[in-house]
Amino acid sequence: MGGYEDSPLKNENGAGGERSFLESLSDDSLLNYISQLSQGQTQALPQKQRESQRPRLSQLVEHQEKWGDRDKDHDKDQDKDQDQFEAQAQAQQDEGQDQYQYRDQEYSRDDYFHDKARQQLAQDEVFREKYGGGKGGGIFDGCSIYINGFTRPGRLQLHEMIVLHGGRFVHYMSAKGQVSHIVASNLPLKKRVELRNYKVCRPEWIVDSIKTKRLLPWQNYSLFQAQDQAQRPLPLLLPPVPVEENVVDCKHPHFLEQFFAHSRLHHLSSWKADLRAHFLEKFIENSSNPPPQVAPNQFTVLHIDFDCFFASVAALCTPDVDISVDPVVVCHGTKSSDIASCNYVARQYGIRNGMWVSHAEKLIPADVKLVRLSYNFDQFEVKSKAFYQVLHDLEFQLVLPISIDEAVCCVTRRLSREQCEELCQRVRSMVALKTACSVSVGCSDSLVLARLTLKRAKPDGYQILTQSELDQSFLTGLKPRDLPGVGPSLVDKLETHFQQRPLDLAQLQESSLNSLQRCVGEKLGNKIYLALRGKDDEESAKMLYDPQSVFQRKSLSIDINWGVRFDTIHEIDQFIDRCTQYLTDKLESLNRATSQITLRVMRRCKDEAIEPSKYLGMGRCDPFNRSTRLGVPTSEPGIIATEVKSSFRSLGCPPRDLRGIAIQFKLEDVRKRRTALQQQLKLPLVDASVYENLPQDVKKEVGQELKRRKIGISKAAKAASPAFRASSYEERFMQELPTQIRQEVRNDIRITKKARKTKLGEMQEHILKRQEKAKNYKAHFLGEASIFEPIQFQGETRFKKIIHMVLEWVDGTIPGEGPHEHDLHLFDKYLNRLSDANRLPLMLRLAKLVATRLDLRCEKYGSSNGFQEWEKVLLTVILPKLNKNKHTFQTVRKLDIDFDT
DNA sequence: TAGCGTAGCAAG
DNA sequence: CATCGCTTGCTACGCTA
Numbered sequence: 001m002g003g004y005e006d007s008p009l010k011n012e013n014g015a016g017g018e019r020s021f022l023e024s025l026s027d028d029s030l031l032n033y034i035s036q037l038s039q040g041q042t043q044a045l046p047q048k049q050r051e052s053q054r055p056r057l058s059q060l061v062e063h064q065e066k067w068g069d070r071d072k073d074h075d076k077d078q079d080k081d082q083d084q085f086e087a088q089a090q091a092q093q094d095e096g097q098d099q100y101q102y103r104d105q106e107y108s109r110d111d112y113f114h115d116k117a118r119q120q121l122a123q124d125e126v127f128r129e130k131y132g133g134g135k136g137g138g139i140f141d142g143c144s145i146y147i148n149g150f151t152r153p154g155r156l157q158l159h160e161m162i163v164l165h166g167g168r169f170v171h172y173m174s175a176k177g178q179v180s181h182i183v184a185s186n187l188p189l190k191k192r193v194e195l196r197n198y199k200v201c202r203p204e205w206i207v208d209s210i211k212t213k214r215l216l217p218w219q220n221y222s223l224f225q226a227q228d229q230a231q232r233p234l235p236l237l238l239p240p241v242p243v244e245e246n247v248v249d250c251k252h253p254h255f256l257e258q259f260f261a262h263s264r265l266h267h268l269s270s271w272k273a274d275l276r277a278h279f280l281e282k283f284i285e286n287s288s289n290p291p292p293q294v295a296p297n298q299f300t301v302l303h304i305d306f307d308c309f310f311a312s313v314a315a316l317c318t319p320d321v322d323i324s325v326d327p328v329v330v331c332h333g334t335k336s337s338d339i340a341s342c343n344y345v346a347r348q349y350g351i352r353n354g355m356w357v358s359h360a361e362k363l364i365p366a367d368v369k370l371v372r373l374s375y376n377f378d379q380f381e382v383k384s385k386a387f388y389q390v391l392h393d394l395e396f397q398l399v400l401p402i403s404i405d406e407a408v409c410c411v412t413r414r415l416s417r418e419q420c421e422e423l424c425q426r427v428r429s430m431v432a433l434k435t436a437c438s439v440s441v442g443c444s445d446s447l448v449l450a451r452l453t454l455k456r457a458k459p460d461g462y463q464i465l466t467q468s469e470l471d472q473s474f475l476t477g478l479k480p481r482d483l484p485g486v487g488p489s490l491v492d493k494l495e496t497h498f499q500q501r502p503l504d505l506a507q508l509q510e511s512s513l514n515s516l517q518r519c520v521g522e523k524l525g526n527k528i529y530l531a532l533r534g535k536d537d538e539e540s541a542k543m544l545y546d547p548q549s550v551f552q553r554k555s556l557s558i559d560i561n562w563g564v565r566f567d568t569i570h571e572i573d574q575f576i577d578r579c580t581q582y583l584t585d586k587l588e589s590l591n592r593a594t595s596q597i598t599l600r601v602m603r604r605c606k607d608e609a610i611e612p613s614k615y616l617g618m619g620r621c622d623p624f625n626r627s628t629r630l631g632v633p634t635s636e637p638g639i640i641a642t643e644v645k646s647s648f649r650s651l652g653c654p655p656r657d658l659r660g661i662a663i664q665f666k667l668e669d670v671r672k673r674r675t676a677l678q679q680q681l682k683l684p685l686v687d688a689s690v691y692e693n694l695p696q697d698v699k700k701e702v703g704q705e706l707k708r709r710k711i712g713i714s715k716a717a718k719a720a721s722p723a724f725r726a727s728s729y730e731e732r733f734m735q736e737l738p739t740q741i742r743q744e745v746r747n748d749i750r751i752t753k754k755a756r757k758t759k760l761g762e763m764q765e766h767i768l769k770r771q772e773k774a775k776n777y778k779a780h781f782l783g784e785a786s787i788f789e790p791i792q793f794q795g796e797t798r799f800k801k802i803i804h805m806v807l808e809w810v811d812g813t814i815p816g817e818g819p820h821e822h823d824l825h826l827f828d829k830y831l832n833r834l835s836d837a838n839r840l841p842l843m844l845r846l847a848k849l850v851a852t853r854l855d856l857r858c859e860k861y862g863s864s865n866g867f868q869e870w871e872k873v874l875l876t877v878i879l880p881k882l883n884k885n886k887h888t889f890q891t892v893r894k895l896d897i898d899f900d901t
Numbered sequence: 902t903a904g905c906g907t908a909g910c911a912a913g
Numbered sequence: 914c915a916t917c918g919c920t921t922g923c924t925a926c927g928c929t930a
Contacts, residue, residue: 248916258917265919268913273920332916375917403913485923487911521925539923555921562918598907615915625907660918902930909925 124163138166139215140206146170148184149876151203158183161206181205184223200224248616250563251571256578259563262332264310264340267377268403271384275401276551283548293412294398294544300415301408301544303442303450304391304427306383307459309405310341312437313383314373321371327364328371331357336614340375344459356614380404386434394427400543401551410544414445417464424462447540448531451484467534475505475532483531484540485524493520508532553590555667558583561602561660563616569655569836573645579663580641587665593633594665597640599647600625602660618659624651633668640665793830799842802830803849810853810870814861818869824877831881847878 145162147155147169162169170179182200205221247258260266306312310330315323327346331337335358342351342360349368351360357372364370384404391399391409398410415423424441431439441462442454449465455478457463465474480491480503495501497519498511509532517525527537543550558579566572587593602621604610612619626647634640644663793802806827813819819827834843854870861867 246916260917260919262917263919264917265913266917267919269920272913333914335915337916338918406913485911489910523924550922553921557920559919562916614918616917618918623908627906662920664920904930905928907926907928910923912921913919 121168124169128163138164139209139213140165140167142180143167143215144170144178144180145206146179146182147203148182148200149186151183151185153203153207158203158206161210165210181218186223248563250560250565250575253578255563256560256582259560262375263562264338264375267380271381271404272401273553275388275404276553279399279401280548280551283551294410295412296541296545297445298413299544300411300413300420300443300445301447301450302396302410302423302427303408303447303454304406304431304439305402305441305454305458306387306405307438307440308341308343309383309437310375310380311343311346311373313379314341314376315343315371316436317376317379318373321373326371327351327368328373329357329360330373330375332374333357333615334372336617346370383435383437387431387439390427390430390434394423394430398544398547400547408447408450408543420464424464428462444534446534447536447543448484449534452478452482455482470534472506472509475509478505479503480505480508483528485527485531490520490524505532553592553667555664556583556586556590556592556594557662557664559600559660559662561618561621561662564602564618564659564661565616566655566658569649572648572655572658572661575661576644576648576663577637577641579661580637580644583663583665584635584637584640587635590667592667593635594640594667595630595633596627596666597630597643597647598625598627598662598664598666599644599651600660600662600664601648601651601653601658602662603653604657604659621659624653626651791830791833794826803846806846807849807853810850811857814854814857814866814870815864816866818866819873824873828877831878835881843881847874850874850878 140162143162143166145158145167147158151158153161159169180199182198183203183206184200185203199218200223201218201221202223205216205218208221209216247254249255252258311328312323314330315321315326315328321328323343323345325345326343327349328343329339329346329351330341331339335356337357339351339353339355339357339360341353342355346360349360349363349365351363361370381404387405388399388401388407391407394409396409397412398408400408400410402408409427411423420443424443427441428439431437438460440454440457440459442450442452442457443462443464444450444453445466449467449470452474453463453465456474480486480494481488482505486494491503494508495503497515498508500507508528513525513529516529519525520528523537523539527539530537560579566575601624602618603624605620605622608620628643628647630639630643648661791797794805796802796805809819809823831843831846834846850870851874854867854874857867
């Protein structure tokens with residue numbers, strides 16, 4: 001089984017930006033190709049040749065068999081489709097809204113576009129012969145040119161010029177490697193980024209080359225240079241664009257980055273994750289040595305923690321601030337800004353961490369000045385590093401990271417009181433020496449007591465107490481809140497349950513296990529019961545006995561609950577895309593995958609002000625959760641984003657009421673992954689013997705490509721026949737739909753298939769059942785921005801009727817002048833509404849049907865204005881809509897249809 | 902009764 | 914100016930097969 005190190009090939013575009021031949025293949029084609037190579041059926045071409053000739057395996061291997069009688073069958077298929085349509089339409093006439101109908105469409109790869117491309121190549125040839133373009137010796141010999149968007153001169157004229165002068169006119173950007181030049185007059189930013197590695201030039205390149213009768217250097221006509229110059233602001237009219245430093249608009253592409261850069265909580269979380277990862281790394285590295293086994297009750301632990309870490313470090317970095325005299329707080333602002341950390345002088349006035357600055361100001365006497373310091377995240381890291389270095393140098397058997405400023409250190413034997421004293425003092429003086437900050441230390445023979453003694457030791461001190469020394473007097477001064485795992489909510493529960501406010505730990509110790517469990521639940525009750533006796537519960541002790549499992553990452557998530565203000569679902573979609581990208585990048589670097597995604601949406605409470613008192617804060621919100629199982633682990637941003645967007649819609653939160661978003665991935669178990677799962681879940685595998693048989697020169701390349709795609713090489717797979725197990729395209733297609741839609745499609749297929757075979761009665765029963773279900777579903781989810789709102793076109797909401805209408809419209813206008821502008825505008829609006837509602841399958845189906853229609857009429861009307869107009873509509877209106885959601889577009893890419901225009 | 906999805910909580 | 918309310922993991926609880 002090959003390892004899965006970080007993929008070196010990720011997005012690695014070579015000069016010229018061409019994808020390598022292997023990269024351009026779909027998984028199936030790749031596997032097919034490998035197996036053929038292995039059997040010597042396909043000639044392994046040298047790199048150069050492969051690049052230029054670029055055999056379309058998809059065509060060679062899979063099309064050929066079907067090609068012959070495909071055209072003949074086409075009309076028949078179409079009729080059959082229509083019949084099915086009618087049958088369903090009939091059966092569902094009374095349902096009124098059959099919006100969720102999808103049909104078992106064959107989205108096979110031998111599609112309109114391939115047929116079309118073939119035909120057009122042939123046409124070009126005819127054209128060239130007819131008008132006597134140079135056979136060889138043409139100006140554009142060897143150039144494959146693609147025209148993007150509106151140009152001047154127009155597409156048709158350029159097409160003619162290119163073909164007549166020996167060039168190849170590329171109609172669709174299906175495999176980007178096939179294109180040598182792209183001609184465009186203007187490109188939107190997104191496109192520019194996408195195509196930045198291509199030779200993109202203005203149409204004048206073609207015109208001028210023909211004029212001068214030689215191929216001019218394309219660089220002189222580079223579109224990007226021209227556009228960059230055009231976009232540069234005039235120096236006097238516009239003020240210099242400031243470097244955007246503080247982006248607080250969540251619609252801005254760099255919002256996440258900016259927000260995180262300033263968020264203390266984000267820093268705390270990621271520091272913690274880093275520390276844990278680092279710990280694991282070391283732990284595994286050292287596991288060749290005898291691993292530090294902690295025997296039950298035979299250890300000493302020190303819980304070590306900085307005194308008001310942020311405040312101390314920030315004060316150290318600021319001259320004229322004395323942490324022992326001035327009341328210091330660390331915060332961003334002056335009013336509704338959270339206090340991240342305050343020193344003990346400030347605490348004397350009742351100021352606490354988490355309090356708003358405005359509140360703190362009120363607590364301070366008029367003659368005292370509250371010192372507000374800003375965060376210095378870099379310095380926090382520096383101090384923390386020094387801190388952990390000290391701990392490592394002290395040669396504890398275990399240094400368990402709790403957070404940036406806090407650690408639990410373990411000695412795997414019981415130390416005498418004197419030894420404990422010495423150790424505590426040693427730690428404190430060493431840290432003070434290296435960081436100029438004070439830490440406090442709690443020391444005991446259990447984790448929980450170390451934690452409690454630490455509380456007592458603060459600030460700037462240490463305390464030692466063993467389980468046997470624990471008595472009433474120690475507990476008397478402590479509150480339930482001091483127990484680990486007990487927060488405000490549990491305190492309230494306990495105080496209510498025991499009718500004692502405030503509640504003392506000494507009192508609580510007297511209550512029975514049973515009583516505690518009734519109050520807070522089984523496990524928590526037990527945990528508190530044990531803690532009051534100085535003992536660790538099993539869950540907490542795991543940290544000592546099996547730190548590896550405790551520190552192993554089990555989930556990955558992103559939470560944004562500040563600055564979230566959107567107006568439209570598109571903006572939210574974009575935001576989801578960015579969040580997903582952020583997470584999948586991490587997934588990639590962790591080399592892990594997810595198969596369960598949870599979306600949490602924070603929605604403004606009905607009675608909460610639009611703008612809460614905290615600047616850009618979330619205010620009071622209602623949370624909504626939705627989780628989805630993918631069935632197959634993935635790290636593909638496209639698949640994941642589709643899923644999340646779908647979940648978002650199903651929660652029906654109006655865009656303007658959104659105040660927070662969280663996306664969480666449950667991670668696959670690291671040990672089970674890749675071996676058992678791959679086989680169980682039918683991920684494609686390449687047989688090791690097949691791989692071994694590959695010619696040497698290709699083997700390495702193929703190996704890298706397989707790794708990039710996370711396709712395993714299996715020694716176990718059957719040596720002989722099917723070299724891989726790849727699911728059908730239909731299945732693949734389904735895999736990439738949002739689960740919710742997928743379920744509907746599946747359901748539909750099942751019903752259609754069954755209805756074909758079974759008796760009328762059964763069919764009706766099914767339909768009744770489904771109607772019922774659909775009704776319930778609908779009742780549940782009807783709301784703003786729901787995906788289930790009926791979408792109208794020409795006063796019609798039934799999709800099958802709409803399809804009929806559109807097809808009639810297409811048919812009726814092809815022989816003439818094409819669609820009327822007004823009609824087109826209405827159609828465009830309808831498509832937008834579909835797109836807004838994420839009704840991808842409907843859009844796909846519509847696109848596919850129009851494409852098929854054009855295909856059918858091509859022979860007869862191919863040269864008519866109407867046909868060409870419609871072709872333009874397909875390429876510039878319909879398909880770009882599918883492209884708009886790049887993530888869903890993936891589905892399409894896999895099918896080898898390229899919807900780029 | 903196990904397993905699932907959702908919600909809530911605590912921690913730093 | 915404001916302000917940067919994250920992220921992980923456990924537990925409880927209600928529901929359903």
